[in-house]
Each structure stands twice: as C-alpha cells, then as structure tokens.
Amino acid sequence: MSxxxxxxxxxxxxxxxxxITGVIAVLILLAVVLAAALSPLGGYxxxxxxxxxxxxxxxxxxxxxxxxxxxxxVAWRLALGSRAFVGPGAVACLIAAALGIPLGAxxxxxxxxxxxxxxxxxxxxxxxxxxxxxxxxxxxxxxGPLQLAVGAGIAGAPALAEAVGTRIEALRSADFVLASxxxxxxxxxxxxxxxxGAATGPTIARLLLATFGGFVILESTLSYIGGLGVPxxxxxxxxxxxxxxxxxxxxxxxxxxxxxxxxxxATTEAGKLFTERHRG
Amino acid sequence: MNFALARAVLVxxxxxxxxxxxxxxxxxxxxxxxxxxxxxxxPGGEALRPQLEAQxxxxxxxxxxxxxxxxxxxxxxxxxxxxxRPGQPVFGLLAGPATRTAARVLAALAxxxxxxxxxxxxxxxxxxFLRTAALAVSIAPVFLLAHGFVMAANEGAFAAMQSxxxxxxxxxxxxxxxxxxxxxxSIVLLAVGSSALHETHAQAEEAxxxxxxxxxxxxxxARGAPVWPHIxxxxxxxxxxxxxxxxxxxxxxxxxxxKVLLLxxxxxMLWEAARLRDYDLALGIALLAALLVGTVRLAADATxxxxxxxxxxxx
Numbered sequence: 089m090s091x092x093x094x095x096x097x098x099x100x101x102x103x104x105x106x107x108i109t110g111v112i113a114v115l116i117l118l119a120v121v122l123a124a125a126l127s128p129l130g131g132y133x134x135x136x137x138x139x140x141x142x143x144x145x146x147x148x149x150x151x152x153x154x155x156x157x158x159x160x161x162v163a164w165r166l167a168l169g170s171r172a173f174v175g176p177g178a179v180a181c182l183i184a185a186a187l188g189i190p191l192g193a194x195x196x197x198x199x200x201x202x203x204x205x206x207x208x209x210x211x212x213x214x215x216x217x218x219x220x221x222x223x224x225x226x227x228x229x230x231x232g233p234l235q236l237a238v239g240a241g242i243a244g245a246p247a248l249a250e251a252v253g254t255r256i257e258a259l260r261s262a263d264f265v266l267a268s269x270x271x272x273x274x275x276x277x278x279x280x281x282x283x284x285g286a287a288t289g290p291t292i293a294r295l296l297l298a299t300f301g302g303f304v305i306l307e308s309t310l311s312y313i314g315g316l317g318v319p320x321x322x323x324x325x326x327x328x329x330x331x332x333x334x335x336x337x338x339x340x341x342x343x344x345x346x347x348x349x350x351x352x353x354a355t356t357e358a359g360k361l362f363t364e365r366h367r368g
Numbered sequence: 369m370n371f372a373l374a375r376a377v378l379v380x381x382x383x384x385x386x387x388x389x390x391x392x393x394x395x396x397x398x399x400x401x402x403x404x405x406x407x408x409x410x411p412g413g414e415a416l417r418p419q420l421e422a423q424x425x426x427x428x429x430x431x432x433x434x435x436x437x438x439x440x441x442x443x444x445x446x447x448x449x450x451x452x453r454p455g456q457p458v459f460g461l462l463a464g465p466a467t468r469t470a471a472r473v474l475a476a477l478a479x480x481x482x483x484x485x486x487x488x489x490x491x492x493x494x495x496x497f498l499r500t501a502a503l504a505v506s507i508a509p510v511f512l513l514a515h516g517f518v519m520a521a522n523e524g525a526f527a528a529m530q531s532x533x534x535x536x537x538x539x540x541x542x543x544x545x546x547x548x549x550x551x552x553x554s555i556v557l558l559a560v561g562s563s564a565l566h567e568t569h570a571q572a573e574e575a576x577x578x579x580x581x582x583x584x585x586x587x588x589x590a591r592g593a594p595v596w597p598h599i600x601x602x603x604x605x606x607x608x609x610x611x612x613x614x615x616x617x618x619x620x621x622x623x624x625x626x627k628v629l630l631l632x633x634x635x636x637m638l639w640e641a642a643r644l645r646d647y648d649l650a651l652g653i654a655l656l657a658a659l660l661v662g663t664v665r666l667a668a669d670a671t672x673x674x675x676x677x678x679x680x681x682x683x
Contacts, residue, residue, distance in 0.1 A: 215662060216654055216658050217619040218616070220619070220620055223642040223650065224651065224654050226642040227641060227645050228402050313628065316642060336523065349507070349512060356563065
C-alpha cells in the first residue's frame with residue numbers, strides 16, 4: 089500500500105495547478121472513455137441502421153450530427169466508433185507498463201551484466217519501428233483488436249523501459265534511497281514506491297498517454313486504409329472518415345476527422361501535465 | 369579521423385549489428401510462438417507445405433532455425449514470397465521499392481529537422497502563434513492530413529474544371545503513374561504529421577534556448593563577435609540526436625504515407641504482406657527497416673562525435 093500511496097502523491101503533485109489546455113484535454117479524454125463505455129447501452133442497431141430515406145442529411149433533433157450517404161446516424165456511430173480504440177488502447181497501455189516498467193527497473197537498479205542484457209533486449213525491440221513491428225505481428229497472428237493491442241503494447245514497452253531505467257540508474261545512489269534502506273524500507277517497496285512510483289510516476293503517466301494516443305492513430309489509420317482495421321458496417325472513426333469519401337465536404341467526414349484530431353491532441357496536451365515544465 | 373572517433377564508430381557498428389541480430393531473433397520468435405503450425409496460418413499454405421518447411425526449417429529446433437536464417441541473410445537471401453508474389457525472391461522484390469522508400473524517409477527526416485530548427489530559431493524565447501499553429505497541424509495523424517489535402521485538392525480542381533477554368537491538370541496522375549506531386553506530398557506529410565514537426569521543433573527550441581543562454585555565447589556577444597557560428601556549431605550535436613530519435617518513427621510512418629497516397633514502395637508492400645500474411649516478405653522488410661534506422665543512428669552518432677569532442681569517449 090505504501091508504494092501506491094507514494095505514487096498517488098507524486099501524480100497529485102504533478103497535477104497541481106494545471107494549465108487550462110490540460111484540463112480541457114483531460115475532459116475530452118474522459119468524454120471519449122464515457123462514450124465508449126455507455127454508447128452500447130443505447131441499443132443503436134449496427135448493421136441494420138441503413139435508411140435511404142434520410143441519406144446525407146444535415147444536423148437535426150433526430151440526428152445531431154446528420155447522417156452519412158446510407159442514412160446512418162453520424163453521432164451514434166461516432167460514439168460507438170470510440171470502442172474500437174478505447175478498450176484495446178487501454179490493454180496496449182497495460183501491456184507496455186507490465187513489460188516496460190519491470191524491465192526498466194531491473195536495468196536501472198541491477199547494473200552490470202543483467203542491466204546489459206536487459207538493455208540489449210530493449211534495444212533490439214526498439215530497433216524495429218513500431219508500426220513495422222505491429223504489422224509483423226499482424227502477419228503472424230492475423231489482424232484484430234487483441235493483436236493490435238499486444239503489438240502496440242510490445243512496441244511501446246522500450247520507451248517506458250528506457251525512461252524508467254535511466255531515471256532509476258541516476259537515483260540508485262541518491263541520499264533518500266540510502267536513507268530509506270537504512271530505515272528498513274523493503275526492496276520491493278523502495279523499488280516500486282519510491283523509485284518507480286514517486287520518481288518516475290509522472291514520466292510513466294506521460295508515456296502511457298503517448299502509447300494511448302499512438303494507439304488512436306494506429307487504429308484509425310488501419311481502419312481508414314482498410315484490410316487490417318475495423319471492417320464495415322462496424323463503426324470506427326477511421327472507416328467513417330473514408331466511407332463518405334468523394335461525396336463533398338459534410339459533417340459525416342468532418343465529425344470523425346475532428347474527433348481523431350481532438351483525441352490525439354488531448355493525449356499530447358494531457359501528457360504535458362506530467363512534464364517538468366508544468367511542475368515548476 | 370582520430371583514434372577515439374574511429375573506435376567510437378567501430379563500437380557503434382558492432383552494437384548495430386548485434387541489435388540487428390537481436391531484432392531478427394525476436395522476429396523469428398514470433399513465428400515460433402504462433403499457435404499450431406505457421407503454415408496453417410497462410411491462405412493456401414497446405415499446397416506449399418514441403419517448400420515452406422524447407423524454407424523456414426520447421427523440422428529444426430528454434431536455435432538451428434535462427435542460425436539457418438542468419439546464414440541466408442548474410443548472403444542476401446531473404447527467402448521467397450509466399451502469397452504477395454508467390455515464389456519470387458524477397459530480395460529481388462524489395463531492392464527497387466526499398467531504395468525509393470529509404471529515399472523518402474531520409475528526405476522527410478531532413479525536412480523535419482531543417483523545418484523544426486528554422487521554426488525554433490524564430491519561436492525560441494518568444495510568444496509566437498507559429499508555435500501553436502505548428503502544434504495544431506503537426507498533431508494530426510499523417511493519414512488525416514493526407515485526406516484533408518487530397519480532398520481539398522480534388523474538390524478545388526473539380527470545381528475549377530466544372531466551371532471551365534482548368535483542363536485536367538497534369539498532376540492528376542492515376543494510381544499507377546509516377547507523380548512528382550504525390551512524392552513531394554508524401555515527404556512533406558511525413559515530415560509534418562503525427563507530431564514529427566512538433567517533436568523536432570520542441571527539441572530544437574529547447575537546445576537553442578540552452579545554447580543561447582550559455583557562457584560562451586555571452587562571451588562572444590561581449591566581444592562584439594557574431595554569435596550565430598557558436599550557436600550553429602553547438603546545435604549540431606542535439607540535432608543529430610533528434611535525427612537519430614525520429615528515424616524509427618518516420619520509417620514506420622512511411623508505410624501509411626505510401627498506402628494513403630498510392631505510392632509504390634517497401635512500406636506499401638509491408639502492408640500487403642501483413643494483409644496476405646506473407647511472413648518472409650514482412651520479415652525481410654522489417655530487417656531492412658531496422659537496418660535503415662540503425663544506419664541513420666550510426667551516422668547521427670558519428671556526426672555528434674565529430675561535432676562534440678566530449679562525446680567521443682562514450683561509445
């Protein structure tokens with residue numbers, strides 16, 4: 089519990105007096121997560137929602153963001169489309185954290201041959217570009233939300249491991265670490281609470297947000313290009329954007345484009361809450 | 369080139385080769401860990417079973433399989449395509465497209481660093497709307513920027529043609545035609561989108577602020593000497609570090625740019641390999657991508673060592 093308490097205190101300190109853009113970014117991310125969690129409860133009939141009579145309509149009380157050229161409600165599909173990346177994106181973050189944090193902690197704290205081996209492993213994964221690695225995983229295991237999440241998680245782990253390892257290595261002989269050991273703080277508590285949680289918690293939070301933002305880009309790109317992402321009629325912001333391609337500029341194109349831009353921008357801005365600059 | 373620099377480059381070369389060997393091992397591990405028989409995963413794989421068993425060494429232990437693959441890679445044999453161009457050697461398929469793709473990545477990398485630095489030179493230490501504008505454009509994913517640009521160009525040209533202002537423009541190339549506009553656009557989008565410009569700008573700005581407030585710049589200013597040669601020389605090392613850091617990112621991004629803008633290249637080929645589950649082709653492209661990233665990092669490290677003598681001993 090001590091490790092969790094120390095981590096929570098470090099994150100709270102990083103978030104003190106946040107800039108207004110950061111607050112807006114967090115609100116956007118919360119809205120996206122809520123949309124993904126609550127939209128299935130609305131009972132929108134995916135696949136049975138084609139209505140030629142109301143095709144390509146503008147905003148109205150019945151269709152807040154209008155309809156696409158098949159008469160499908162853009163607002164509902166936008167809300168349901170967020171499910172394509174919120175769940176798998178969270179899984180990708182969990183996998184990146186589960187792999188990256190322990191590897192980084194070992195590399196930073198152990199030193200010697202163990203650190204060398206771990207750093208070689210991290211460097212080997214990091215030498216293959218993220219998207220290339222994810223497509224390689226899709227080649228072997230097929231394309232699907234789980235494969236993408238695992239791929240993005242593995243590809244995101246080296247950045248986390250490197251950041252955690254560098255920070256812990258710098259703090260390994262710091263006075264507060266020696267004092268904690270002298271006061272009888274156990275090694276797991278010292279490593280997880282004081283070194284990983286307090287000293288690198290904000291960095292980890294920022295990198296996990298970047299992993300999530302990267303997943304939003306990845307998922308929407310794969311669905312936009314087609315063949316490896318979410319197939320029609322299931323909604324995804326990427327396939328919504330391309331679905332009304334060539335039919336002029338309408339809300340059915342602008343809404344998913346704006347949603348992708350705002351969500352990716354929100355992860356970048358929310359990540360800045362955890363940088364040194366805002367912590368004074 | 370002095371001894372320390374040569375030693376630093378040699379150590380980095382060896383490190384790059386060992387990293388490539390590690391990346392190959394991890395990639396092959398993916399195939400070993402695949403449930404069941406990897407041949408079952410390939411559409412129509414059963415018909416090719418004897419050939420694939422020999423090609424992938426499926427009857428051998430994983431370590432022997434790795435050694436078998438490494439020996440083949442050493443003589444530039446990356447295997448044969450299974451489903452993209454069945455039977456054709458991967459190296460032959462990749463030679464031309466990989467060169468074009470590498471040129472796109474390097475051009476985009478140069479643009480990102482030069483534009484980011486130029487922008488940073490203007491914005492460093494002052495409040496500028498350019499910083500916000502660059503951030504707003506740059507955070508958009510590459511495919512979204514491409515979509516917006518192509519849509520605006522299409523709609524504008526279509527409206528102009530309908531109203532009789534314009535004949536069919538020469539840059540309206542069909543997907544299989546070479547198009548200088550699409551190639552230029554791919555480089556610009558890669559250099560700007562998915563935060564590429566934002567990241568290089570932020571790093572260049574941070575370095576510029578640090579250098580401008582340093583003692584040697586103050587001393588040059590006090591002597592009445594021009595300060596920009598000091599700033600430019602000291603900027604080389606951080607910019608080389610930024611280049612090394614962004615290399616992997618842009619090498620991944622080129623896959624998307626080539627697919628969205630219908631360009632022929634190794635990136636678009638990787639996408640098809642993933643879709644058709646052509647493992648040897650995908651692995652060959654992954655290896656070449658790692659080689660490109662490693663080479664850029666090596667060149668960046670050598671540049672840093674040349675620019676900053678303090679870094680030569682830290683290979």
